Amino acid sequence: EAGVAQSPRYKIIEKRQSVAFWCNPISGHATLYWYQQILGQGPKLLIQFQNNGVVDDSQLPKDRFSAERLKGVDSTLKIQPAKLEDSAVYLCASTTGLDGGNTIYFGEGSWLTVV
Amino acid sequence: DAKTTQPPSMDCAEGRAANLPCNHSTISGNEYVYWYRQIHSQGPQYIIHGLKNNETNEMASLIITEDRKSSTLILPHATLRDTAVYYCIVRAILTGGGNKLTFGTGTQLKVEL
Numbered sequence: 001e002a003g004v005a006q007s008p009r010y011k012i013i014e015k016r017q018s019v020a021f022w023c024n025p026i027s028g029h030a031t032l033y034w035y036q037q038i039l040g041q042g043p044k045l046l047i048q049f050q051n052n053g054v055v056d057d058s059q060l061p062k063d064r065f066s067a068e069r070l071k072g073v074d075s076t077l078k079i080q081p082a083k084l085e086d087s088a089v090y091l092c093a094s095t096t097g098l099d100g101g102n103t104i105y106f107g108e109g110s111w112l113t114v115v
Numbered sequence: 116d117a118k119t120t121q122p123p124s125m126d127c128a129e130g131r132a133a134n135l136p137c138n139h140s141t142i143s144g145n146e147y148v149y150w151y152r153q154i155h156s157q158g159p160q161y162i163i164h165g166l167k168n169n170e171t172n173e174m175a176s177l178i179i180t181e182d183r184k185s186s187t188l189i190l191p192h193a194t195l196r197d198t199a200v201y202y203c204i205v206r207a208i209l210t211g212g213g214n215k216l217t218f219g220t221g222t223q224l225k226v227e228l
Binding site for chain 2: 031041044045050055056091100101106
């Protein structure tokens with residue numbers, strides 16, 4: 001079974017530029033998450049989707065971050081304009097549904113460096 | 116969200132069992148305990164999860180106390196490749212119907228020869 005796919009794997013941009021990350025969850029997984037992991041810290045949830053609807057985006061900095069999952073399958077996370085403190089790994093994760101016993105699987109992450 | 120408390124670091128000799136403790140005293144009755152590990156530059160890898168009963172799979176065993184306020188992850192025969200940061204997480208149920216994993220800082224396990 002294919003895992004959670006993310007791209008690009010690495011990205012370096014200058015501050016105030018924009019960047020987009022793409023995620024394709026495991027086939028059939030209705031729930032999709034985006035996490036941000038700053039070096040030396042645990043991942044922090046940014047946004048959670050159930051199919052094409054947002055379940056929780058309370059920790060998403062909406063002035064610069066946006067995410068969409070228009071067809072309920074793959075998803076895009078965008079940052080515009082980027083700040084130095086956005087340098088982090090952006091992790092996508094997915095699971096079959098909202099039941100607490102359904103395992104959440106993570107992708108390898110997209111590494112962002114803002115200079 | 117129910118908070119978890121883990122020791123920041125632990126050492127283990129290769130071939131021996133690694134026992135990683137976790138406290139989650141504010142866990143609610145319908146919240147699961149999950150364990151993930153993360154090796155540098157990789158995404159978190161699922162290990163095991165449980166609700167009330169002890170669980171075992173090909174990677175590890177999870178022992179949850181009867182009052183559910185703490186748990187222990189057991190790697191029965193640790194190898195050098197088990198060196199990683201291990202996260203104990205209580206899967207929180209959101210008021211809007213969703214749920215999420217809230218990561219702490221985890222335990223850095225170092226397996227040595």
